[in-house]
Amino acid sequence: xxxRNLVLSAAALSAIALSPLASAQSSRDYISIVGSSTVYPFxxxxxxxxxxxxxxxxxxxxxxxxxxxxxxxxxGVGVEHPDITNASRAIKKSELERCAAxxxxxxxxxxxxxxxxxxxxxxxxxxxxxxxxxxWLALAKQVPNPKGGDTMVANPYRTWNxxxxxxxxxxxxxxxxxxxxxTRDAFTELVMDKGCxxxxxxxxMKKADKKMHKALxxxxxxxxxxxxxxxxxxxxxxxxxxxxxxxxxxxFSFLDQNRDKLQGAAIEGVMPEFDAIASGKYPxxxxxxxxxxxxxxxxIPGIKEYLAEFTSDxxxxxEGYLSERGLIPMPDAERRKYTASAKMLDPMK
Numbered sequence: 001x002x003x004r005n006l007v008l009s010a011a012a013l014s015a016i017a018l019s020p021l022a023s024a025q026s027s028r029d030y031i032s033i034v035g036s037s038t039v040y041p042f043x044x045x046x047x048x049x050x051x052x053x054x055x056x057x058x059x060x061x062x063x064x065x066x067x068x069x070x071x072x073x074x075x076g077v078g079v080e081h082p083d084i085t086n087a088s089r090a091i092k093k094s095e096l097e098r099c100a101a102x103x104x105x106x107x108x109x110x111x112x113x114x115x116x117x118x119x120x121x122x123x124x125x126x127x128x129x130x131x132x133x134x135x136w137l138a139l140a141k142q143v144p145n146p147k148g149g150d151t152m153v154a155n156p157y158r159t160w161n162x163x164x165x166x167x168x169x170x171x172x173x174x175x176x177x178x179x180x181x182x183t184r185d186a187f188t189e190l191v192m193d194k195g196c197x198x199x200x201x202x203x204x205m206k207k208a209d210k211k212m213h214k215a216l217x218x219x220x221x222x223x224x225x226x227x228x229x230x231x232x233x234x235x236x237x238x239x240x241x242x243x244x245x246x247x248x249x250x251x252f253s254f255l256d257q258n259r260d261k262l263q264g265a266a267i268e269g270v271m272p273e274f275d276a277i278a279s280g281k282y283p284x285x286x287x288x289x290x291x292x293x294x295x296x297x298x299x300i301p302g303i304k305e306y307l308a309e310f311t312s313d314x315x316x317x318x319e320g321y322l323s324e325r326g327l328i329p330m331p332d333a334e335r336r337k338y339t340a341s342a343k344m345l346d347p348m349k
Contacts, residue, residue: 037065042288043061066181068231074096074099088251088286088288107347108294109289112322118255119248120247121244121262122246123259123263127263132198133198143156158225159172174246177250191284236248
């Protein structure tokens with residue numbers, strides 16, 4: 001269990017006295033980090049190691065979701081704003097533009113490794129193999145009419161075996177992240193869009209009506225089949241342990257750390273395992289990042305040193321302590337690239 005003193009509440013954030021960045025050293029002497037619940041465990045381990053091995057205070061980390069973290073990060077420059085935001089997806093062009101509009105003009109991107117999005121359930125349940133098409137049919141608000149024809153109807157599926165007789169005759173109940181989550185964004189792109197486009201008439205719709213196509217593919221049902229479980233992935237783990245028929249969506253590291261309670265569903269025949277994610281064979285894999293506010297480096301103490309710890313071989317290397325927590329390391333060449341970016345603080349173009 002991670003140390004609770006690393007989490008900075010929203011109330012505590014707002015309580016920090018506002019002051020010019022130039023005097024930040026006297027008003028904030030620790031690194032403030034927000035963002036992805038998926039990256040949170042990795043950042044927390046690095047923060048603990050950093051706090052133990054340097055003269056700087058342990059960074060304070062808030063799990064806000066990727067979208068929520070980027071919004072806080074991009075709100076401005078100054079001690080009242082975070083120094084770093086974690087993200088389980090790449091920052092969007094529109095978000096960078098919002099950053100720039102608020103004076104956050106030099107943003108440094110550091111990719112930290114790879115992760116698989118897992119669809120997990122209790123070890124007490126029978127193992128399941130799912131396809132992205134089946135997942136979309138289970139979770140979409142509207143689906144093709146099961147009676148045939150190129151028409152859409154409100155999702156009629158209540159149990160998994162109604163979608164495929166080989167699946168369990170259990171209620172469809174999937175606990176997953178909210179719209180502010182990078183995991184939700186990645187799941188939408190890698191699962192919902194792919195499953196949706198397996199139907200030819202919907203895929204063809206993209207050319208004629210892009211907005212309608214997006215709504216059909218990405219809108220999740222609101223009748224209990226999909227349950228937004230917040231940004232706390234540990235809470236999803238607890239609920240799956242209590243409800244053996246439910247499934248949960250979260251990053252591989254949470255499955256890896258809870259294998260005594262949970263098992264991952266195979267997606268299109270591939271199990272969510274370290275090697276399958278690292279090789280790209282597992283179909284629901286994505287990169288992980290954090291973003292640094294260059295204007296805060298050298299003013300808020302310890303940022304350069306924190307970056308050095310995170311990008312060290314002992315942390316994110318092939319045999320590093322982050323891989324033990326479930327992070328899939330990048331290839332050597334990619335690690336060298338981002339180690340250099342962290343040292344040089346090269347801003348995004």
